[in-house]
Amino acid sequence: MTVKIFVPRDAAALALGAEKVAKAIAQEIAARGLDVKVVRNGSRGMLWLEPLVEVETDKGRVAYGPVKAADVAGLFDAGLLEGKSHNLCLGLTEEIDFLRQQTRLTFARCGITDPLSIADYRAHRGFAGLEKAIAMASADIVKQVTDSGLRGRGGAGFPTGIKWKTVMDAAGPQKYIVCNADEGDSATFADRMIMEGDPFVLIEGMTIAGIATGATKGYVYTRSEYPHAIATMTEAVEIARAAGFLGASVMGSKYAFDIEIRSGAGAYVCGEETSLLNSLEGKRGIVRAKPPLPALQGFLGRPTVVNNVISLASVPVIMDQGAEYYKNFGMGRSRGTIPIQIAGNVKHGGLYEVAFGLTLGEIVDRIGGGTATGRPVKAVQVGGPLGAYFPRALFDTPFDYESFAAKDGLIGHAGITVFDDSADMLKQARFAMEFCAIESCGKCTPCRIGSTRGVETADKIRAGIEPEKNKVLLADLCNTMKFGSLCALGGFTPYPVMSAMNHFPEDFAPTPLIEAAE
């Protein structure tokens, strides 16, 4: 019987040497004349164990990791194919605590299947949601998504079903589904993992969105920093089209839907939906004023759903298992699951999908296992470069949209960057301003000019030039940016700056000047 070995093709696994491991495995198989099939799967999301090699046994999949190419011959000698023990053996993959304690709905297949095998996808309930959607009235699909409580996973948290309803009700000869895959926030990689590890789920989600709203064309706007995701998505769309899941008649139904993959060009602000639409149209990625809402006048001025990858990839399970099923996870107004990305200076970094409601402390200390450097955790930034820095004192904050907003923070795209006690929070605050200056589209003055003034003011505080006055000035500047910017770039840059200043005032004290010797 052919044995299956899994070696991830996820970019993070590749960055840690998965390609060399795959080559070494292929060599061993050839040299030993074994009957083995190597599957290049997505990542399971346990990044500290990558490259994670798995082998299918009659007890289940057994994991080994982190595997180096030099370990491969030894693994075969030790009985890799029978899942035998080895010092890299982690036991049954599903039994690893980090995985076992998760609730994987959106990421149910990621890391398990061959990302480009439709047969694999279907064998794991793939396209079951689409099949049900095709048999439903569009209003019922929208209702089911609304009832599920799904909110935009890109960061804004707007109810997905309501957005869809606006587009469904809008009149227009051509409507669009635009998937925002411009995942530029540091500490986030969930979109990338889905696109590389389970691209069909995104295709299915977009197709359901198309059927629900009357859109026949979809675009995936992916950032150019993700060449692997772009390649996998492009291939997946071709495969889905050839198999009749995209095209003039989706699964033989009366519905037409097709998808095109587009690449950004290194502009962070294009993750903002109106800027993304301008970019997709071929213009400068300048933010548009709202209204008009993109739902009514979006891509090329036509009704457009703009949803994040994770929002769209969560739709198939909602259609398949029902709104109730999804809604029963979570807390308060944050329903369902959230793929938390634990990153930065952390021991057990990776993707952890779980119902809303874990506390920040549980995520960082229990799941993440503290810092990679072994030093104490000083701060965690939640929600990317526009998210607030949280001190240990706020580690009891539950992970949901409202609780984080109440603490002057945001969950954003659910990325968490852990910093140890060597972090300099004034430097981080300065960086937030610097990043805003680099990436500002230039439309609003508070963002375009304010960010540069913010860098200068932080430098003055550092240099000990009227520090008290300049701290007040920085806070005032943040206030102007927060309320005077059109989009989240200028509007949210104050979050990391103010949180750093409020929670870590000691780092904003001037560096003691060393008196020059007379």
Added chain:
Amino acid sequence: MNIRVSAGSVTERSLEIIRDLKHLEGPMLPILHAIQAEFGYVPDEVKPVIASELNLSRAEVHGVVTFYHEFRDHPAGRHVLKLCRAEACQSMGSDRIADRARQMLGIDFHQTTLDGAVTLEAVYCLGLCACAPAAMLDGEVYGRVDEHCLSEIVAEVRR
């Protein structure tokens, strides 16, 4: 990536690329990506060609090209090394790695070594945040970049 072609053939080849792609909805970015893939940068003389094919002004085309960090106005070195400078990488000491890279290559960000071997670029997130610091060399990704890994990369590009 250091491709030199005569002006006439640039215009000709650009026209082919543009005519292949202009049927798309919002064809500008796909065209610019294809132009850059072909020539290694977006040559100035291509802008009026795009403008006339897409019925835009040259200023509009120039505006789009210059808005995006990705599009170059001159060729890069034979290799492009991108180092992530965003927060997750900072938390793992990417600033030190960046300083070391500048030192080893003798150039700053957005510069190319005199021998044309490598261009150093800053990038804000490669999505490899749980295996920081991250780097990308000509589209190939590297995680947990330390001094050793960096020296290997530098040796590779200098070859």
